[in-house]
Amino acid sequence: MEKAEIGLIGLGTMGSNLALNIAEHGHRIAVFNRTRARTDAFVENSGALRDMVVPCYSLEELAAAIRPPRPIIIMVLAGKPVDEQIEALRGVLSDNDIVIDAGNANFRDTMRRFSELSGSGLTFIGMGVSGGEEGARHGPSIMVGGTEDSWKRVEKVLTAISAKFKDEPCAAWLGTDGAGHFVKTIHNGIEYADMQMIAEIYGILRDGLGMGPKEIGTVFSNWNKGRLNSYLIEITAKVLAADDPKTGKPVVDVILDRAGQKGTGKWSVIEAQQLGIPATAIEAAVAARVLSSIKDERQAAEKAYGNIGVTRISGDKDALLKDLELALFAGKIAAYAQGFAVMSGASKEFNWSLPMPTIAKIWRAGCIIRSQMLDTMAEAFSGGASTNLLMAPAFISLMQEAHPSLRRVVARASEAGAPVPALSSALAYFDSYRQGRGTSNLIQAQRDFFGAHGFERIGEQGAFHGPWGSGAAG
Ligand SMILES: NC(=O)C1=CN([C@@H]2O[C@H](COP(=O)(O)OP(=O)(O)OC[C@H]3O[C@@H](n4cnc5c(N)ncnc54)[C@H](OP(=O)(O)O)[C@@H]3O)[C@@H](O)[C@H]2O)C=CC1
Ligand SMILES: O=C(CO)[C@H](O)[C@H](O)COP(=O)(O)O
Known part of the structure; x- marks a missing residue:
């Protein structure tokens, strides 16, 4: 039998679709899954691509089915x-074979795996893949970390199967070792913020304006034709339009308000904190998911405080809808600015030289956070935006137009009792970032008072102490 060009382990949601995508692009692929029944089901459902697929029932069989040097994608639970898979593969692979971890790995695990495999003869690639089921099948965004040489060996197949934005492949080599998985992690952090902000706007429309799912869906659908055009807005409109076959009710109304998480959002926040780079909108989104998960406690609190609910927001509905659209837009910009700032910090910390224009470019199609705005970001970074996206001329104009709406929406939502943690964090970040003289002069003084930490004076060099007198520095 003709040998396969590539192998894949893990035929779950992502792995099975990625395998079919690879096969469809003319690459014969050998597949293995821990649970045999899943391999059988995959083969049975591979339809016209059946001849391009080689089912294997052991790693030995998998290795024997692929032409050396073998590229093998691992797409299992992170x-x-x-x-365990890498360890098992070490026993069956040979020098120059390439092991590609394509799951949502923590980049620190990826760095460790690089060092553990160095000198083993095997090449390791840590690869972030985004696009969910549909993306994996028809074109995901692919973020690669590893040596440039290893990228060159797999570039052809990865660019072929990736999404295309106006013919440009959404797959790229981003740097050594953990670079690809770090960028995927921040992608997901931004995804968390984006989703949370959309949910906050949905909450205002539902509880503040008393709108039903279908009507809200139409609002999102209209917004998707404008500046907010993005995959997440598109699917939100579709979700809100869908009915539950069991009850006939809008499906969103029968879903429990409790969202899970697998780790990437939390890792984004941990790494941002480690790097000392604020990612407050992402942090708020992660915290909101955690709060959502303590449903019993929230219900008890509702009883304790009385069901105050959200008071109705009155006024010109069209003007309010315009404000909500612009508020979401401004909030998103702040969240992206934070995500890119974290990547910029990590790039320096880990010597990756992450290419920001390329990252924005490969996120324009295929991935979950794809949006029209990413094209403007790609242009801004290509034009040399470096410190913070909020300093790119195009984004200064956009924020100047949109931040008053974000301010009004946060204020009105707070008055009405509608929680908007991610939008308000985004606004506070923007307001703090654009404030030439903030309030930390007082913090410097407080620190000096209780801890003799000293402070700087305006226009003078050196460290100074305050005239605090007795009781200070105690
Ligand atoms: N779903 C998504 O939208 C996305 C997921 N990812 C990431 O891709 C990876 C796979 O996710 P997804 O396809 O959704 O997951 P699924 O739950 O659909 O599939 C999990 C796969 O992992 C295998 N697996 C689980 N535990 C083990 C183990 N101990 N040893 C060997 N194989 C194991 C399963 O095998 P078995 O059949 O034997 O249980 C199955 O093939 C994860 O890292 C995920 O975070 C990345 C981007 C998007
Ligand atoms: O990587 C993804 C999308 O880009 C996966 O769907 C991931 O599972 C999303 O994160 P979480 O499960 O924590 O919401």
Whole structure:
């Protein structure tokens, strides 16, 4: 039998679709899954691509089915299962074979795996993939970390299967070792903020304006034709339009308000904190998911405080809708600015030289956060935007137009009792970032008072102490 060009382990949602995508692009692929039944089901459902697929029932069989040097994609649950697969593969692979971890790995695990495999003869690639089920099948965004040489060896197949934005492949080599998985992690952090802000706007429309799912869906659908055009807005409109076959009710009304998470949002926030770079909108989104998960406690609190609910927001509905659209737009810009700032900090910390224009470009199609705005970001970064996206001329104009709406929406939502943690964090970040003289002069003084930490004076060099007298520095 003709040998396969590539192998894949893990035929779950992502792996099975990625395998079919690879096969459809003319690459014969050998596949293996821990649970045999899943391999059988995959083969049975591979339809016209059946001849391009080689089912294998052991790693030995998988290795024997692929032409050396073998590229093998691992697409299993992140964490220990990946280590177990790598360990098992070491026993069946040969020098120059390439092991590609394509799951949502923590980039620190990826760095460790790089160092553990160095000198083993095997090449390792840590690769972030975004686009969910549909993206994996028809074109995901692919973020690669590893040596440039290893990228060159897999570039052809990865660019072929990736999404295309106006013919440009959404797959790129972003740097050594953990670079690809770090960028995927921040992609997901931004995804969390984006989703949370959309949910906050949905909350205002539902509880503040008393609108039903279908009507809200139409609002999102209209917004998707304008500046907010993005995959997440598009699917939100579709979700809100869908009915539950069991009850006939809008499906969103029968879903529990409790969202899970697998780790990438939390890792984004941890790494931002480690780097000392504020990612407050992302942090608020992660915290909101955590709060959503303590449903019993929230219900008890509702009883304790009385069901105050959200008071109705009155006024010109069209003007309010315009404000909500612009508020979401401004909030998104702040969240992206934070995500890119974190990547910029990590790039320096880990010597990756992350290419910001390329990252924005490969996020324009295929991935979950794809949006029209990313094209403007790609242009801004290509034009040399470096410190913070909020300093790019195009984004200064956009924020000047949109921030008054964000301010009004946060104020009105707070008055009405509608929680808007991500939008308000985004606004506070923007307001703090654009304030030439803030309030930390007082913090310097407080620190000096209780801890003799000293402070700087305006226009003078050196460290100074305050005239605090007795009781200070105690
Ligand atoms: N779903 C999504 O939208 C996206 C997911 N990802 C990432 O891709 C990876 C796979 O996700 P997804 O396809 O959704 O997950 P699924 O739950 O659909 O599939 C999980 C796969 O992992 C395998 N697996 C689990 N534990 C082990 C183990 N201990 N040893 C060997 N194999 C194991 C399963 O095998 P078995 O059949 O035997 O259980 C199955 O093939 C994850 O890292 C995920 O975070 C990345 C981007 C998007
Ligand atoms: O990577 C993804 C999308 O880009 C996965 O769908 C991931 O599972 C999303 O994160 P979480 O499950 O924590 O919401």
